[in-house]
Every structure is written in C-alpha cells, then in structure tokens.
Amino acid sequence: MVEERMNTDKMWITMGPQHPFSHGLWTLRVHADGEIITDAEPEIGYLHRGWEKECENRTYAKIIPMADRLCYSASMTWSHVFCKVAEEALDIEVPERAQYLRVIADEICRIQSHLMWLAAVGTDLGNLTVFLWALREREFFLDLNIRLCGQRLTTNYPRIGGVRNDMPYYFERDCMRCVERFETVGLPEIMKLATDSSPFVGRMQGIKYLTAKDVANWGVTGPAMRGCGVDYDVRRDDPYDAYGEIDFEVPVLNKNNPKGGDAYDRFLVRLEEMYQSCEIIRQAFQKLQSIPKEAPSRVKVPRCIPAGTHMAKIEDPRGESIMYLVSDGTEKPWRLKVRSPIFVNVSSSKHMVDGVRIADVPAIMAMIDMCLGETDR
Amino acid sequence: MGLSILDWIVFKNPMANEYYPFGDMYNLPYEIGYKLSEIILGFVAWFLNLFVHDNLWSQWLVSDVVMNVLAIILLVVVIFGVGFIVNLTMIWEERKILGRLMDRRGTQIGPLGYFQCLGDGLKTFMKENIAPKAIDKKIYWWGLALVIGTSVLLACMVPLSGRWFIADYKVGLLILFGMFALAPFLILCAGWAQNNKFSLIGGMRAAELMISYEVPMLIILATSCLLAGAYGINDLVQFQNDHLWFVIPEIIGFFTFFVCAIAESERVPFDLSEAEAELVEGWQTEYAGMKWGLIMLADYFRGYVACAFIVLLFLGGWAMPFAGTDTWYAEIWFLFKVCAVFAAFVWARGAFPRVRTDQIINIGWRVLMPLSILNLVVVVAIKLMGWM
Structure with missing residues (x-):
C-alpha cells in the first residue's frame, strides 16, 4: 500500500541527448534501482543525415570529402577506407610512396583521435586538467595535419589511387619532432594526472569486467575489444597499404584472463596504442627514405568503377571500419554500406552498463569513445 | 544646537553609546557603521533644523537609540559587503589558479581578469x-x-x-x-x-x-x-x-x-x-x-x-x-x-x-x-x- 502510494518502482533515467556525458547527440536510457543500473537501452538517430543515400548521388571522387565528415576526429581513416574500397573495385596498386604517406597520415589521425578521447575521459571523470592538457597535445598533431593537407580536421587527403599531394618540405623533421616530444614529454605529463593518480585509476579499476567471449559475440572491435583479451588488429592480421612492412606491437591486455578486462584495461590499451603509433610513424619515415622523392604518390584512375561488389576494412581509431560497395559500372556507386565500429559498440552498451552505478556510466561509455557522426550516418 | 552642520555631525566614541551592543568588546565594523550613521543622521537632522529650529525630530535622530539601530544595520551591510568582495576575490582566485594549472589564461575581463565574475553574474541575471x-x-x-x-x-x-x-x-x-x-x-x-x-x-x-x-x-x-x-x-x-x-x-x-x-x-x-x-x-x-x-x-x-x-x-x-x-x-x-x-x-x-x-x-x-x-x-x- 505504502509502496503503491509512494511509487518506489525503479525509474528510467534518460541520459541524453543533451546530457554532458553523451559526447554527441544520443541517448542512453538507463533503468535505475537507486543508483544501480538494471537495464539500459541506447537510442540513436538524432544525427541521421542519410549519408549512404547521399553517396549514391555523387561521383566517387566527391565521396572522399564526405567520408571525412563521418567522424570529425577520424577523418583520415574514413576517407582512407573509402579510397581503399574503390581501389579494390578498380583492382589497382597504390604507389609505394603513397602507401607510406597514408600510413603516416592514419597514425597521426589515430594519435589525435585518441587524444580527443583522453580529453573526453577527463571531463567524464570530472578532471578538467586532463581535458585541457590532452587538447593542448592534440593541437601539435592537428598542426601536422595542416602542414600535410591544409586542414585540421576534415583532411580530404587520400585519393583513389594514392594521396592528394606528397608531403611538404621538412614535414619529416616537423613530424618527428612532434612525435618525440609527445612520447617523452607530452603524454607522460598527462599520465601523471591519469595513470599515476590513484583516484583517477580508482574510478575505472574493477568497473565492469567484460570477457573476451562476450565482447567478440557483441561485435565490439577496436581498443575496447583488445582490452578485454581479443587479440585482433586489422593492421597486423590483414595488413593493408604499407602496414605489412612495419614492425609494431598490438597492445592486448588480459589475453588469457577468463575474467576479461575492466574499464581501466580498455583505458590502458588506447594509451599504449598512442606509443605504438609513434613507433609506426618513425618506421614509416625510415622506409620512406629508400623511395625516391620523384616517385609518384598517385596514379590516374578511371572515372567509372566496373560492376561488382567489393569490401574494404581498415583499423579505425575506434575499431574496425568496413565499407561495402555495390557498383553498377557507372560513375556513381549503386550502394555504399558503412560498417561503423561505434554503431556496433554502442549497441552492446546495454550489457556494458548492466549492474554498475550511475556514476560509472561515463567511465564505461568513455572507453568506447563515442562518435555520433559515423554511428548515425 | 546651531545652524552649522558641524554642530550636528559630531564623531563620538561608539562604545560610549548607551545601547552599545557588544559590552566592553571593541567592534570595528560597528564603528564604521556608527561613523556612517553619524554622518547620515547628522546631515538629515541638520537639514530639518534649517526649517524648524530646535525641533524634536532632529534631536531624536541624533539620539543614542537611532544611532545604534542604524549602526547595527550598517554593521551588517559592511560585514556582508566585505564578505561579498572576499567571495568575488575567491572566485577570481580559483579561476586564475585553475587556468594556470590547466595551461590556459583563465579570466580576462578587467585588471587581471578580476571583473569577469561580475560579467558572468550579469549574464546569469539576463x-x-x-x-x-x-x-x-x-x-x-x-x-x-x-x-x-x-x-x-x-x-x-x-x-x-x-x-x-x-x-x-x-x-x-x-x-x-x-x-x-x-x-x-x-x-x-x-x-x-x-x-x-x-x-x-x-x-x-x-x-x-x-x-x-x-x-x-x-x-x-x-x-x-x-x-x-x-x-x-x-x-x-x-x-x-x-x-x-x-x-x-x-x-x-x-x-x-x-x-x-x-x-x-x-x-x-x-x-x-x-x-x-x-x-x-x-x-x-x-x-x-x-x-x-x-x-x-x-x-x-x-x-x-x-x-x-x-x-x-x-x-x-x-x-x-x-x-x-x-x-x-x-x-x-x-x-x-x-x-x-x-x-x-x-x-x-x-x-x-x-x-x-x-x-x-x-x-x-x-x-x-x-x-x-x-x-x-x-x-x-x-x-x-x-x-x-
């Protein structure tokens, strides 16, 4: 009787679309018993722009800048995956120089994307210093983007059959300075506030263990998956462009741990990935020196793509991004399907936040690094 | 009392006031309030006295009771005013130090950004x-x-x-x-x-x-x-x-x-x-x-x-x-x-x-x-x- 009057039921709390924790327009409706979450459902669709349909009305060359806009902080990889699927369809080989340039551009993009993520983790956990320091470091990499392709975020750099331009003079020097500074000064400084700070770590440690099996079944990819023990990275296991010739490690935590990984493991994987990206950039520049500067960085490609279906996948900063192209032989795609890593990751958020506290939701959801542009398309 | 304003505004020892509320303890904001009320009330009393010589209102205004009441009100105003300024200073201090810690500039309006919180207050007010x-x-x-x-x-x-x-x-x-x-x-x-x-x-x-x-x-x-x-x-x-x-x-x-x-x-x-x-x-x-x-x-x-x-x-x-x-x-x-x-x-x-x-x-x-x-x-x- 009392319960009836007082309505002591559990309540649905709508976190979003304008909630500070949801980076972008999406909603996580959580069913809370006090502070404990018993159920959750993500809702997306606020940012749907009909991206795939729009592509059907554009020539292949015009899709490249659109692919940039799929995710503002991973523009390089998204235009890369589009160019790659077109190259698969045309069955052309990208010049070696362009392959290395793409690798370098991708890794710069990965670092700046991960720094954006680190900044977001800072605000989610309530520490604005981490936010501003990470953005400060990110600025150096955005400056590299400007040097390379004239834009900070929507870079429009890869082309079908190569890259838009070769690297400018002194780019290697600038890039290596920036990377070395980042490795030795920039990231360790931020880590003093993050991994070295027990309250910061305490917010993530022991929060929501996810087993490798679960994660694989949900289709989660990227650092979130590797932190839980699934050893898979497209760059290493299905190398594209010049990744096959570069020697790097794929950070994987809890590989044989039946318990899986917690939010902190997923946090650490992204940090280590940034160091590995620096290593990849370094090696790519070394390999580039053996290729003459006069070598082409782009090949001419026909305007129309022969009919057929093609698929390309690359390792996005957030996971495995796939584009599936159905071509009817004209200059426009008949259908272009995007497999966005975040779309899949966020659909498993129901399981990810099950049984945790409301205070843990930002910490957990931060680890999949939401980007709504690619999720809603 | 005379027509000169100096006859009316006389600075006395506030502790000599018959109704001084703090016993034998000296109170600085009370004294500030007392001085202010002596000026205000003295001026009003002098002004009234110009029209009606030796009226009771003027006498009453400069009496110990009225002085004390107004002094207590002004005491609160003075204490709150100082507290408010301290508060604004602390907001400014926080934003400046936080800016330093975070590698940014912090507040910018006014000398050393001191007036930023006034601007923010106005903005919230709107x-x-x-x-x-x-x-x-x-x-x-x-x-x-x-x-x-x-x-x-x-x-x-x-x-x-x-x-x-x-x-x-x-x-x-x-x-x-x-x-x-x-x-x-x-x-x-x-x-x-x-x-x-x-x-x-x-x-x-x-x-x-x-x-x-x-x-x-x-x-x-x-x-x-x-x-x-x-x-x-x-x-x-x-x-x-x-x-x-x-x-x-x-x-x-x-x-x-x-x-x-x-x-x-x-x-x-x-x-x-x-x-x-x-x-x-x-x-x-x-x-x-x-x-x-x-x-x-x-x-x-x-x-x-x-x-x-x-x-x-x-x-x-x-x-x-x-x-x-x-x-x-x-x-x-x-x-x-x-x-x-x-x-x-x-x-x-x-x-x-x-x-x-x-x-x-x-x-x-x-x-x-x-x-x-x-x-x-x-x-x-x-x-x-x-x-x-």
Missing part, C-alpha cells in the same frame, strides 16, 4: 527565470532561499578578527558548524522538490555524503575545542597564539579536516551532488537563471567558510607569530590565510577526478573516521601529559 510546472513549489523556493540564506549568513558570522564580528557568542564554533551542516539537508529537500530524476539523485547523494564525512569533521572540531578548552572562536585563536598553532599537535586532524571541508563545501573531488558528467547539474538542474547564479555564489560562500574553519581551527586564525592577535592588519592576515587554504582547495580540484559515491563512503568511514579518532587520542595524550 537568463530566463524558469521554474518547472510540476515542482513542489513551497519546498522548491524555500529550499533555494534557505541554501543561499544559510550560506550567506554563515559567511557573515565568521569573525575576521577580535574586532570584526557580527555578534559575540561564547559557543561560536558550534553555531557555525551547526549552520554549516544544515545545507545537505536543505539540498536533499530542494532536490526532492524539483520533480527531476537527476535532482533527486543529486539530493540523495548529498545526504549520502553528509553521513560519511560530517562525523569525522565534528570529532575533529570537538578535539580542537578540547585542546583549547573553549568553544569560543576568540578563545581558540588566543589559545593558539599563546601556545602553538593546532596544525602541529593535530597534524592528522588537519589533513582529515581538509578532506572533510572539501566534501562539506561540495567542491570537485567530492561534488557528487552536482556531478555534471553523470547528473547534468545534480540538485541544481531545475534552478534556472539567476537562481543558479545565486546558488553558485552561495557555494563559494560555503567554500570561504570551509577555509575559514581550517584557518581558525588549525592555522591560528588571525594570530600573527611574534605579533599577537591585536595587530592592525589582523583581518587582512586572516583573509590572506583563507585565500591560501582556498588555493589548496583549487589545487585539489585541478589534480583529482570526482570520486564515486561508494568510494567517498569508504573514505569517510574507513579512513577519515579512524584518523579523526586517532587525532582525538593524540590530543587527549597531550592534555594528559600536560604539554599544552
């Missing part, structure tokens, strides 16, 4: 003042008024020195602490009344917080009183001046109290009731416009009181080493100490992320509580050995 339909109106407005009211009153009740106080009470610390501890309850009510899930959870968290750190805080407060053998703030400061600042014998208590004070003033490592990443703005979610601005201001008043508590209990209040408690700069010295403690608060805000509810209860009961009892044991030992 915002639409929305109150949702389904609120519990009475509690919504009373909760707001009381949260702000108690905070401002509290800030005014803190004495800045032996001569700068609003009233002389022998159990000053207890009254201060009682008022200070009222806010979480009011926040709970205000959070409940807003008919918003985020505010409700924020209010509940305030209550959750309250039970976890207020007990150690009170224990340490009692320990300090035990050490000084008095509840009065003046006595406490005098004792620290005569013997030793309590930060040395009570070093454990100092750090414990520091943590508790951050929690009590709901600042960043412990601002669970308004954790913006989880709860939008916590219990303040439905307070729009200037209501929120006033809450923010009240937050800083409470931050000021928390710092003042630390200074009074551990850092010797306004006592200056080798100069005693009766220096001419006692108020400035006290406020300087408060700002220094507040800088440490800001430092904590810049360095730490927000802790979780279960973590703060863990900290409260498993760390702060034993530490505060340990502190009590140390102080009892000191007392028993007769060292202080």
Whole structure:
C-alpha cells in the first residue's frame, strides 16, 4: 500500500541527448534501482543525415570529402577506407610512396583521435586538467595535419589511387619532432594526472569486467575489444597499404584472463596504442627514405568503377571500419554500406552498463569513445 | 544646537553609546557603521533644523537609540559587503589558479581578469527565470532561499578578527558548524522538490555524503575545542597564539579536516551532488537563471567558510607569530590565510577526478573516521601529559 502510494518502482533515467556525458547527440536510457543500473537501452538517430543515400548521388571522387565528415576526429581513416574500397573495385596498386604517406597520415589521425578521447575521459571523470592538457597535445598533431593537407580536421587527403599531394618540405623533421616530444614529454605529463593518480585509476579499476567471449559475440572491435583479451588488429592480421612492412606491437591486455578486462584495461590499451603509433610513424619515415622523392604518390584512375561488389576494412581509431560497395559500372556507386565500429559498440552498451552505478556510466561509455557522426550516418 | 552642520555631525566614541551592543568588546565594523550613521543622521537632522529650529525630530535622530539601530544595520551591510568582495576575490582566485594549472589564461575581463565574475553574474541575471510546472513549489523556493540564506549568513558570522564580528557568542564554533551542516539537508529537500530524476539523485547523494564525512569533521572540531578548552572562536585563536598553532599537535586532524571541508563545501573531488558528467547539474538542474547564479555564489560562500574553519581551527586564525592577535592588519592576515587554504582547495580540484559515491563512503568511514579518532587520542595524550 505504502509502496503503491509512494511509487518506489525503479525509474528510467534518460541520459541524453543533451546530457554532458553523451559526447554527441544520443541517448542512453538507463533503468535505475537507486543508483544501480538494471537495464539500459541506447537510442540513436538524432544525427541521421542519410549519408549512404547521399553517396549514391555523387561521383566517387566527391565521396572522399564526405567520408571525412563521418567522424570529425577520424577523418583520415574514413576517407582512407573509402579510397581503399574503390581501389579494390578498380583492382589497382597504390604507389609505394603513397602507401607510406597514408600510413603516416592514419597514425597521426589515430594519435589525435585518441587524444580527443583522453580529453573526453577527463571531463567524464570530472578532471578538467586532463581535458585541457590532452587538447593542448592534440593541437601539435592537428598542426601536422595542416602542414600535410591544409586542414585540421576534415583532411580530404587520400585519393583513389594514392594521396592528394606528397608531403611538404621538412614535414619529416616537423613530424618527428612532434612525435618525440609527445612520447617523452607530452603524454607522460598527462599520465601523471591519469595513470599515476590513484583516484583517477580508482574510478575505472574493477568497473565492469567484460570477457573476451562476450565482447567478440557483441561485435565490439577496436581498443575496447583488445582490452578485454581479443587479440585482433586489422593492421597486423590483414595488413593493408604499407602496414605489412612495419614492425609494431598490438597492445592486448588480459589475453588469457577468463575474467576479461575492466574499464581501466580498455583505458590502458588506447594509451599504449598512442606509443605504438609513434613507433609506426618513425618506421614509416625510415622506409620512406629508400623511395625516391620523384616517385609518384598517385596514379590516374578511371572515372567509372566496373560492376561488382567489393569490401574494404581498415583499423579505425575506434575499431574496425568496413565499407561495402555495390557498383553498377557507372560513375556513381549503386550502394555504399558503412560498417561503423561505434554503431556496433554502442549497441552492446546495454550489457556494458548492466549492474554498475550511475556514476560509472561515463567511465564505461568513455572507453568506447563515442562518435555520433559515423554511428548515425 | 546651531545652524552649522558641524554642530550636528559630531564623531563620538561608539562604545560610549548607551545601547552599545557588544559590552566592553571593541567592534570595528560597528564603528564604521556608527561613523556612517553619524554622518547620515547628522546631515538629515541638520537639514530639518534649517526649517524648524530646535525641533524634536532632529534631536531624536541624533539620539543614542537611532544611532545604534542604524549602526547595527550598517554593521551588517559592511560585514556582508566585505564578505561579498572576499567571495568575488575567491572566485577570481580559483579561476586564475585553475587556468594556470590547466595551461590556459583563465579570466580576462578587467585588471587581471578580476571583473569577469561580475560579467558572468550579469549574464546569469539576463537568463530566463524558469521554474518547472510540476515542482513542489513551497519546498522548491524555500529550499533555494534557505541554501543561499544559510550560506550567506554563515559567511557573515565568521569573525575576521577580535574586532570584526557580527555578534559575540561564547559557543561560536558550534553555531557555525551547526549552520554549516544544515545545507545537505536543505539540498536533499530542494532536490526532492524539483520533480527531476537527476535532482533527486543529486539530493540523495548529498545526504549520502553528509553521513560519511560530517562525523569525522565534528570529532575533529570537538578535539580542537578540547585542546583549547573553549568553544569560543576568540578563545581558540588566543589559545593558539599563546601556545602553538593546532596544525602541529593535530597534524592528522588537519589533513582529515581538509578532506572533510572539501566534501562539506561540495567542491570537485567530492561534488557528487552536482556531478555534471553523470547528473547534468545534480540538485541544481531545475534552478534556472539567476537562481543558479545565486546558488553558485552561495557555494563559494560555503567554500570561504570551509577555509575559514581550517584557518581558525588549525592555522591560528588571525594570530600573527611574534605579533599577537591585536595587530592592525589582523583581518587582512586572516583573509590572506583563507585565500591560501582556498588555493589548496583549487589545487585539489585541478589534480583529482570526482570520486564515486561508494568510494567517498569508504573514505569517510574507513579512513577519515579512524584518523579523526586517532587525532582525538593524540590530543587527549597531550592534555594528559600536560604539554599544552
């Protein structure tokens, strides 16, 4: 009787679309018993722009800048995956120089994307210093983007059959300075506030263990998956462009741990990935020196793509991004399907936040690094 | 009396006033208020006297009763004004230090960015003042008024020195602490009344917080009183001046109290009731416009009181080493100490992320509580050995 009057039921709390924790327009409706979450459902669709349909009305060359806009902080990889699927369809080989340039551009993009993520983790956990320091470091990499392709975020750099331009003079020097500074000064400084700070770590440690099996079944990819023990990275296991010739490690935590990984493991994987990206950039520049500067960085490609279906996948900063192209032989795609890593990751958020506290939701959801542009398309 | 204005504006010793409210204690803001009321009332009385010579109204205006009443009102205005300026300075201090910590510039308007918070206040004032339909109106407005009211009153009740106080009470610390501890309850009510899930959870968290750190805080407060053998703030400061600042014998208590004070003033490592990443703005979610601005201001008043508590209990209040408690700069010295403690608060805000509810209860009961009892044991030992 009392319960009836007082309505002591559990309540649905709508976190979003304008909630500070949801980076972008999406909603996580959580069913809370006090502070404990018993159920959750993500809702997306606020940012749907009909991206795939729009592509059907554009020539292949015009899709490249659109692919940039799929995710503002991973523009390089998204235009890369589009160019790659077109190259698969045309069955052309990208010049070696362009392959290395793409690798370098991708890794710069990965670092700046991960720094954006680190900044977001800072605000989610309530520490604005981490936010501003990470953005400060990110600025150096955005400056590299400007040097390379004239834009900070929507870079429009890869082309079908190569890259838009070769690297400018002194780019290697600038890039290596920036990377070395980042490795030795920039990231360790931020880590003093993050991994070295027990309250910061305490917010993530022991929060929501996810087993490798679960994660694989949900289709989660990227650092979130590797932190839980699934050893898979497209760059290493299905190398594209010049990744096959570069020697790097794929950070994987809890590989044989039946318990899986917690939010902190997923946090650490992204940090280590940034160091590995620096290593990849370094090696790519070394390999580039053996290729003459006069070598082409782009090949001419026909305007129309022969009919057929093609698929390309690359390792996005957030996971495995796939584009599936159905071509009817004209200059426009008949259908272009995007497999966005975040779309899949966020659909498993129901399981990810099950049984945790409301205070843990930002910490957990931060680890999949939401980007709504690619999720809603 | 004559026609000259100087016959009417006569500066007398305020303590010679028949109704002087502070007994034999000298009160500086009262004297400022008294001087001001002598000028104001003297001028009015002189002006009336120009028209009707030797009228009773003029005589009454410069009498002891009216002087005293106006002086007391002006005393409150002076104390609040100084508190308000201190508050603005602390907001500015926080934003500047935080800017430095975060590698940005901080506030920019005015000299060294000092006027930024005035601009922000104006901006919040311009915002639409929305109150949702389904609120519990009475509690919504009373909760707001009381949260702000108690905070401002509290800030005014803190004495800045032996001569700068609003009233002389022998159990000053207890009254201060009682008022200070009222806010979480009011926040709970205000959070409940807003008919918003985020505010409700924020209010509940305030209550959750309250039970976890207020007990150690009170224990340490009692320990300090035990050490000084008095509840009065003046006595406490005098004792620290005569013997030793309590930060040395009570070093454990100092750090414990520091943590508790951050929690009590709901600042960043412990601002669970308004954790913006989880709860939008916590219990303040439905307070729009200037209501929120006033809450923010009240937050800083409470931050000021928390710092003042630390200074009074551990850092010797306004006592200056080798100069005693009766220096001419006692108020400035006290406020300087408060700002220094507040800088440490800001430092904590810049360095730490927000802790979780279960973590703060863990900290409260498993760390702060034993530490505060340990502190009590140390102080009892000191007392028993007769060292202080």
